[in-house]
Amino acid sequence: MSQTEHDQSAYRREQERQHQERPAGAGSATVSLELLTLLAAGVADLALDQLRQTADRAQDALRRADLRELLTDGVVELRKRGELATRRAGMGNENYLETMARRAAEQTATAEGRPCA
Secondary structure (H helix, E strand, O other): OOHHHHHHHHHHHHHHHHHHHOOOOOHHHHHHHHHHHHHHHHHHHHHHHHHHHHHHHHHHHHOOOOHHHHHHHHHHHHHHHHHHHHHHOOOOOOOHHHHHHHHHHHHHHHHHOOOOO
8 A cells, every 4th residue: 555545544534533523513614614724724835835936946046157147138128128018008208100210210311321310
């Protein structure tokens, strides 16, 4: 018999014993309390597991040799995302399409060798 099977059979025996010992009126309240306790323990275990995994990932990131470049790339990416978000929300100073058209005109004028006014 494996350890898991042994644990399951021991759990079943304990459940049967508890069921036989319960008074007739206290059954549903005890089951509800037991269920809530088990659910709370399960949620706490899941949260701690996620926290442990996040801490492990953070330690791995701090051990990287290219941490400075990684942070620089992250800052650049966040800045670009911020620019796009403000444009999308209409908070930018200029219209996005007008800005892009002006840049395209400047690039075309520069490529042709004439100054752009």
